[in-house]
Each structure stands twice: as C-alpha cells, then as structure tokens.
Amino acid sequence: GAGVSQSPSNKVTEKGKDVELRCDPISGHTALYWYRQRLGQGLEFLIYFQGNSAPDKSGLPSDRFSAERTGESVSTLTIQRTQQEDSAVYLCATGLDQPQHFGDGTRLSIL
C-alpha cells in the first residue's frame, strides 16, 4: 500500500498477556518510529530505528517493552506481561529522517 500500515487496528487482551504490534513502513523510508498516545495526552516517543544503525530505545518505559526491525522492513513492538497502564494507541511513523507519515495506530486495551 501507499501508506504506513499497522496491525491489528484494535487489540483487547487480559492483564499479564503478551502482545505484538506490527508496522509496515512506506517503501524506501529508512527511519521508523514508535509512539504511544494515552487518552487525552500527547504522543510519547518510544523507540527509533534508522537503517541498520543501532536503535534509540531511550523512550521505552520498561523492560517489558521491546521492538525489532530488520533493515528497512517491517517492525514489531512487543509488550510482555501487559499492565492496565499500557492501554493506549500505539502509533508507527516512517520517513527518510523525521517522521513523515504515521499509520492509523493500534488501539490497545488491557482488561
């Protein structure tokens, strides 16, 4: 597709379960970002990938959060042992450097 694609669009899971969120970038976009948006708040930076460089993981809130990306391909964000405070919309953005286009996000709800 022409845009950033995220899946699933919605995810409801029980506290303590692991979840995996997926981001398909726009072809040719070397930079990929994950952000989190909690209800009524601004976007919160999580992690940044640029090509084959080591990712900037400084925004990950705890060691339960991890993300992977191989080269300029798909990225997955994994949250282990989910907690209720993880409920949010998780957004992926890609670009050549700055975030150019965002996906529609994955709305994660932890019961």
Place this chain on the structure above:
Amino acid sequence: AQSVTQLDSQVPVFEEAPVELRCNYSSSVSVYLFWYVQYPNQGLQLLLKYLSGSTLVKGINGFEAEFNKSQTSFHLRKPSVHISDTAEYFCAVSDQSRAGGGNKLTFGTGTQLKVEL
C-alpha cells in the same frame, strides 16, 4: 527536555477566513520545529518543518508557520481556510543536537480546527 503547549484545543472558523493555530515551546537547547496534520480517519502527516534558515516556513495546502525564537513560538497560519482543512493539528519539537532532528519528537496535545460554511 522540551515541552510544547498548544493553548487552543479547538478553533472554529468560517470558510475563507484566516486562521492562526498557536504553538509555544520550552527548551534549554536549540530546537527543530514541526507541524503535523491529521485529517478525519487518516494518520498524522508532516505539514511543515523548521530546521534552519528563514524563520518563515511554507508547507503544504497553503499553510505557513513562523519561528520566533524570542517568544519561543511557532504559530501556524493560513490566510483563507477551506472546508477540507478541517483536521487536528499537532505542533512538535526536537533537540537540534540530534542529527536531522527527527527522533524524540515532543508533541503538543493538538488543536482541532473546524471550518464551517
């Protein structure tokens, strides 16, 4: 650390009228500045950015923004809005020490622009 304040959560305006969406930032270092737009049922997309040079930056769809360092502002303007400009607009800032300034953007909470006939 940086912070961004968008004082207006909603701005109603009539079609063909001018509009200004306000953005103020706080930072202890030099910054890059961005505006993003989110149209209904679509993802965020970059509208314009200030990295260096002229403080007046022009973006897509006739929008422009002016960087004012002394007032720590980056207000977004359009001289004549259209119904299709109805969207949510987010201001963002990043630390200039980062190459390209792209990562670790700090976003404001957004301003909903509603254009009416």
